[in-house]
Structure formats: C-alpha cells, structure tokens
Amino acid sequence: MDVPFSTDPPPDELITNIHVVCFVDDRIVLCRDDRDAWLVPGGTREAGEAIEDCVIRELREEAGARLAGPLRWLGAHYATSDRPTPYREWQPHPHKAWLWCSAEVVLGGAPTNPDDAEQILEVRAWPFDEAIRLAATDGAHMAELLGLAAELRGAG
Structure with a gap:
C-alpha cells in the first residue's frame, strides 16, 4: 500500500x-506489546462506531486510560489497498484513512487486552525524548507524529 500522510482531516466514512x-x-503514554514494540494506543474501528467511541474503547483496551480532555486531530495516513477485499467487510475499500489524534488522558487501570487484539504488557508515560526513542520500535514515522502532536499541543 501507498500511505501518504496529510494534515487534512479525512472524511468520516474513510476512517478505519x-x-x-x-x-x-508533559509525558507521552506508550504501550509495550508482546512483540516488545512501544506504540501509542489505537486500533481498528468497529462497524458503525463513532470516532470518539473508538478512542474511548482503544484507550481502555490498550492503555487502561480515559480521556481527560478533547481530541485534537493531527492528520491521517491515506491508504489505497491493492487487495481484492477490505480487511473487514464493513470497511471502505480500496481507499481508507488511518486517523491520528492527540489527547490528554488519565492512566487509571490495567489494559483490558481483548483476545483478538495486541497483548499489552506495560503502559508508561515517558518524557518526550525517551518516548521518541522508544516509539521508533513501532516505526520510523513515529518520531514525526509524536513531534507534531507535541508541537500542536504547545500551540493550542
């Protein structure tokens, strides 16, 4: 897939x-999964699920966290799949978007770790520089996304 990033918000119907x-x-929350990758909470949107409902569910499942402020949209990776069918039958196909946002949260419990999701082993809030270093285990693109989130948070 070709997945360019844009700060233009995607239409709701494309967000998977x-x-x-x-x-x-001033710390960033990262979750360590059973592959030993440090990632930000998030995941696949369920059929008919509103964006905020998906965020609330994913925060609980992966970080044991809850929202403590409004969501701020950062942008999206826009994808065009070359597969013959969508990943899940209710998802748009072949065009879709992965939404990136930021929010203030409260850590208040253990991740619920549903059986069909990543298995989170550890959740911690890290200083910015350490979060950048650790998030690289989930991909080189993470440094820019964390930096954009911190920059927009400072401007807001």
Whole structure:
C-alpha cells in the first residue's frame, strides 16, 4: 500500500483505524506489546462506531486510560489497498484513512487486552525524548507524529 500522510482531516466514512498520542502532563503514554514494540494506543474501528467511541474503547483496551480532555486531530495516513477485499467487510475499500489524534488522558487501570487484539504488557508515560526513542520500535514515522502532536499541543 501507498500511505501518504496529510494534515487534512479525512472524511468520516474513510476512517478505519484511529491512533492517539496520549499526554499525561508533559509525558507521552506508550504501550509495550508482546512483540516488545512501544506504540501509542489505537486500533481498528468497529462497524458503525463513532470516532470518539473508538478512542474511548482503544484507550481502555490498550492503555487502561480515559480521556481527560478533547481530541485534537493531527492528520491521517491515506491508504489505497491493492487487495481484492477490505480487511473487514464493513470497511471502505480500496481507499481508507488511518486517523491520528492527540489527547490528554488519565492512566487509571490495567489494559483490558481483548483476545483478538495486541497483548499489552506495560503502559508508561515517558518524557518526550525517551518516548521518541522508544516509539521508533513501532516505526520510523513515529518520531514525526509524536513531534507534531507535541508541537500542536504547545500551540493550542
């Protein structure tokens, strides 16, 4: 797939996945999964699920967290799949978008770790520089996304 990033917000009907850069004070929340990758909470949107409902569910499942402020949209990766069918039957195809947003959160419990999701082993809020270093285990693109979230948070 070709997945360019844009700060233009995607239409709701294209959003299949949502990921949240979470802030606790000046720290960024990362979740370590069973592959030993550090990632931001997020995942696949369910059929008919509103964006905020997906965020609330994913925060609980992957970080044991809850929203403590409004969502801020950062942008999206726009994807065009070359597969003959969508990943899930209710998802748009072949064009879709993975929404990136940020929010203030409160860590308040353990991840619920549903059987059909990543298995999260650890959740911690890290200082910015350490979060950048650790998030690279989930891809080189994470440094720019965390930086954009921190920059927009400072401007807001």
